[in-house]
Amino acid sequence: MNTNTPSLPLNRREFIRYSAQAAGTAFLLLNTVNAACASPEKVFTVQDVINLILKEGGLSALTNTVDTIKAGKPDQHVTGIVTTMFPTIAVIEETKKRGANFIIAHEPSFYNHTDAADWMANNSVQKKKLELLNKYGIAIWRFHDYCHALQPDAILYGVAKKANWLPYYQTGKTLVTIPQISLKALAQHLKASLDITTVRVIGNLEQSCKRLSLLPGAFGGRMQITTVESDQPDVLIVGEVSEWETAEYIRDRQAMGNNTSLIILGHCVSEEPGMEYVADWLQPKLHGIAVSHIPSGDPFAWI
Amino acid sequence: MNTNTPSLPLNRREFIRYSAQAAGTAFLLLNTVNAACASPEKVFTVQDVINLILKEGGLSALTNTVDTIKAGKPDQHVTGIVTTMFPTIAVIEETKKRGANFIIAHEPSFYNHTDAADWMANNSVQKKKLELLNKYGIAIWRFHDYCHALQPDAILYGVAKKANWLPYYQTGKTLVTIPQISLKALAQHLKASLDITTVRVIGNLEQSCKRLSLLPGAFGGRMQITTVESDQPDVLIVGEVSEWETAEYIRDRQAMGNNTSLIILGHCVSEEPGMEYVADWLQPKLHGIAVSHIPSGDPFAWI
Numbered sequence: 001m002n003t004n005t006p007s008l009p010l011n012r013r014e015f016i017r018y019s020a021q022a023a024g025t026a027f028l029l030l031n032t033v034n035a036a037c038a039s040p041e042k043v044f045t046v047q048d049v050i051n052l053i054l055k056e057g058g059l060s061a062l063t064n065t066v067d068t069i070k071a072g073k074p075d076q077h078v079t080g081i082v083t084t085m086f087p088t089i090a091v092i093e094e095t096k097k098r099g100a101n102f103i104i105a106h107e108p109s110f111y112n113h114t115d116a117a118d119w120m121a122n123n124s125v126q127k128k129k130l131e132l133l134n135k136y137g138i139a140i141w142r143f144h145d146y147c148h149a150l151q152p153d154a155i156l157y158g159v160a161k162k163a164n165w166l167p168y169y170q171t172g173k174t175l176v177t178i179p180q181i182s183l184k185a186l187a188q189h190l191k192a193s194l195d196i197t198t199v200r201v202i203g204n205l206e207q208s209c210k211r212l213s214l215l216p217g218a219f220g221g222r223m224q225i226t227t228v229e230s231d232q233p234d235v236l237i238v239g240e241v242s243e244w245e246t247a248e249y250i251r252d253r254q255a256m257g258n259n260t261s262l263i264i265l266g267h268c269v270s271e272e273p274g275m276e277y278v279a280d281w282l283q284p285k286l287h288g289i290a291v292s293h294i295p296s297g298d299p300f301a302w303i
Numbered sequence: 304m305n306t307n308t309p310s311l312p313l314n315r316r317e318f319i320r321y322s323a324q325a326a327g328t329a330f331l332l333l334n335t336v337n338a339a340c341a342s343p344e345k346v347f348t349v350q351d352v353i354n355l356i357l358k359e360g361g362l363s364a365l366t367n368t369v370d371t372i373k374a375g376k377p378d379q380h381v382t383g384i385v386t387t388m389f390p391t392i393a394v395i396e397e398t399k400k401r402g403a404n405f406i407i408a409h410e411p412s413f414y415n416h417t418d419a420a421d422w423m424a425n426n427s428v429q430k431k432k433l434e435l436l437n438k439y440g441i442a443i444w445r446f447h448d449y450c451h452a453l454q455p456d457a458i459l460y461g462v463a464k465k466a467n468w469l470p471y472y473q474t475g476k477t478l479v480t481i482p483q484i485s486l487k488a489l490a491q492h493l494k495a496s497l498d499i500t501t502v503r504v505i506g507n508l509e510q511s512c513k514r515l516s517l518l519p520g521a522f523g524g525r526m527q528i529t530t531v532e533s534d535q536p537d538v539l540i541v542g543e544v545s546e547w548e549t550a551e552y553i554r555d556r557q558a559m560g561n562n563t564s565l566i567i568l569g570h571c572v573s574e575e576p577g578m579e580y581v582a583d584w585l586q587p588k589l590h591g592i593a594v595s596h597i598p599s600g601d602p603f604a605w606i
Contacts, residue, residue: 086551088558111552125559191606202603243542299551301505303504
């Protein structure tokens with residue numbers, strides 16, 4: 001991720017140039033910081049926050065993206081920010097309670113990937129949700145494509161962090177090699193560290209695992225299957241599958257003697273640590289606006 | 304479903320005409336039946352069986368369908384038929400044991416809806432599965448689009464039959480109104496009758512249910528959501544969802560005071576009774592060829 005201070009080692013000439021620039025702009029910077037601290041009325045709009053995230057993340061604007069404003073207006077003044085996976089009714093209510101009015105959500109607001117307006121136009125639930133958002137004056141922006149485009153991918157990084165796997169995680173790689181653990185113990189570790197009630201597993205629970213392909217969320221069968229073919233992991237860990245794709249591929253793969261197992265965490269809980277990490281990443285970049293995370297949580301009971 | 308005998312009431316003139324035709328063709332028919340019974344060497348090819356299913360089902364040929372031959376050849380002589388949900392390795396092995404060489408499967412053979420050849424061309428599991436099918440001389444035909452096009456939809460009918468809901472099931476309708484039952488008891492009834500280990504539920508387990516929208520399999524978020532909007536059921540019962548679609552729609556719908564609950568059975572086990580019914584439906588139409596069902600079973604363990 002970009003910061004204003006170069007994070008790579010500087011050679012001597014660069015160091016002198018940077019220091020001179022820094023000295024020359026010190027007064028101005030100091031004044032800016034003071035102004036930000038001394039002016040509680042300093043305001044950010046929704047669009048300002050989006051621009052800041054793109055700038056700080058070193059992200060180029062995408063022309064074809066689902067990361068659009070789903071409710072509220074770009075020029076709306078932000079009173080507080082909440083990150084979450086799904087902007088559920090419970091998350092909206094809690095956002096209101098916290099005095100915040102901007103939800104940055106990783107997933108759709110209206111039950112389909114593109115939040116398509118056509119076939120959902122008369123949907124009763126979407127209508128009521130929009131009415132509630134309007135009543136509370138809460139804006140929603142989806143932070144999905146940009147979120148995965150960060151280096152490191154904020155979701156993967158957040159999950160690796162929460163699972164205590166940062167020493168083994170490498171930016172840009174799905175394969176994480178951890179100390180040897182049984183499939184059963186691995187599933188239990190994921191349940192405990194990511195706060196999950198129940199996971200679905202295909203595999204021998206006594207199997208020894210080291211090589212994990214980590215694909216939280218719902219990357220789709222093609223991505224999941226080709227990742228297994230290239231990573232050759234002991235376990236594929238995902239948020240969600242289409243059962244007729246990855247689950248059947250893993251079942252056949254095992255039946256033909258290959259050990260790759262599958263752990264399905266649940267979509268929401270599998271990526272939640274990423275959006276928690278986004279709050280931690282964003283807060284220091286925004287003076288005077290509270291950024292907090294609200295987990296949307298797994299919706300299921302298991303019977 | 305079509306039979307040679309008109310099943311609709313006949314007026315008198317039609318009855319006389321039909322009776323005369325029947326008398327005129329009686330000898331010929333008798334001879335045909337005798338020939339079929341007396342000739343154990345009478346052979347059906349894979350294509351013959353497909354043609355018979357389309358004819359007996361009153362189905363018009365589809366130009367754009369996933370129901371194609373996935374392994375084996377159309378002119379292959381059929382020694383026995385197995386119906387199943389997924390032609391897993393275990394199902395292939397059991398088919399071989401039964402002396403059958405034709406699997407009629409509801410779902411894909413190669414882990415994606417269209418059994419696309421391009422990105423799967425070098426897939427290690429697909430390769431080995433095809434080698435095994437070639438070695439055993441087993442053909443696979445997918446019976447999906449045609450299966451749902453039957454009147455009644457063979458999958459829906461089979462599920463309603465297995466759940467003892469035939470008295471309440473109406474051809475062409477997703478809504479089934481049953482005697483009042485709690486959501487918890489309903490989930491338990493489905494587990495027991497459809498032989499399911501664990502189901503996922505969103506809803507109040509004490510809720511009273513009568514109106515069920517029955518959509519086994521994975522009809523997709525759009526179909527599932529629009530069905531709830533039109534049926535206004537107490538419970539939507541599905542095989543599989545994309546969690547960011549139907550699950551979140553149901554979660555928000557409930558949070559806004561509407562009682563519609565969701566039961567997710569698992570894709571495979573939710574449609575299996577349909578393919579079991581297909582075997583029962585097909586057997587009497589094929590003399591001299593055994594048609595049996597092999598359940599492919601749920602692939603998951605729940606931890």
